[in-house]
Amino acid sequence: MKLKRFLLRYYPPGIVLEYQRRNGDLETKCIDLLNLTPETDVEVLINQIVFEEPLISENKKDTLRGMIFKLMEKIDNKDSQRFYLFKILRAHILPLTNCAFNKSGSKFITGSYDRTCRVWDTLSGEELLTLDGHKNVVYAIAFNNPFGDKIITGSFDKTARLWDANTGQCIHTLKGHHTEIVCVAFNIQGTHVATGSMDNTAKLWDVDTGQQIASLEGHSAEIVSLNFNTDGDKILTGSFDNTAKAIFSLR
Known part of the structure; x- marks a missing residue:
């Protein structure tokens, strides 16, 4: 399997790994970071993720670090809302x-x-x-x-x-x-x-x-x-x- 890219998932917080199997199929795997807070020791977390996840090599630590900091910044933003209005759909003519x-x-x-x-x-x-x-x-x-x-x-x-x-x-x-x-x-x-x-x-x-x-x-x-x-x-x-x-x- 080959890691293709990282994707951020803000709610619930986590990182999605997109990888390619030997037969060419693309699949995804989620790393949940539900306990992430602005006080989390990022280096300890990165080392733990790299140790537990074989798809992530040592040379991907900088990318992983940047994504974790983005998540922490989002969590620390007091003005951000956990839920927001996505769309209003109107088609029915009655309730x-x-x-x-x-x-x-x-x-x-x-x-x-x-x-x-x-x-x-x-x-x-x-x-x-x-x-x-x-x-x-x-x-x-x-x-x-x-x-x-x-x-x-x-x-x-x-x-x-x-x-x-x-x-x-x-x-x-x-x-x-x-x-x-x-x-x-x-x-x-x-x-x-x-x-x-x-x-x-x-x-x-x-x-x-x-x-x-x-x-x-x-x-x-x-x-x-x-x-x-x-x-x-x-x-x-x-x-x-x-x-x-x-x-x-x-x-």
Whole structure:
């Protein structure tokens, strides 16, 4: 592996190493400097980094030193803010209801009372897709993270829709609830999706076929929140009836 260049990362503080593998592929590696302060002994830190990181040779110490001082200067600047407004994105014509990032943070989605879900490029702020087809408010939205190639939307029109996150094509329309859908979630494997509704039920769906697998009943009021566990074999539902219910063995 060959080190190509250093990159600064201000928040959280760190240094990114861009290196080239023997096959020519470029990759990156992060060195976190979360404990860096204006009082840090820079020489001790440099020696520690060079000792622990084989990509950095002794002759790169001056470059490394300069980057660490830049980070320290930024940290010491009392006027600098840790968070700042990056962009304001306007495209929906009515108020928003929800938003969500994909796993990498490269894209995000917004749902709105204008009956659409929009897909955005995070860095450029460009609107990539408009997911149009619901006949009422798009209230609940989610990516199938960690994959990020599908989106689920739940609407006040009593349906949920599965979309291709790259093309905007509607893959399946999920019908079965009797009232508004207010929460949705994928399992981490991306094989199932759950929807919760004001009709007091949650429903489990097969992502590939769009078929309903199960209707989860027992709450006496609206289901307003739900989530899968990591293994994807349990669902937790939360309701206005003051209870939460865990459902097991969904595979």
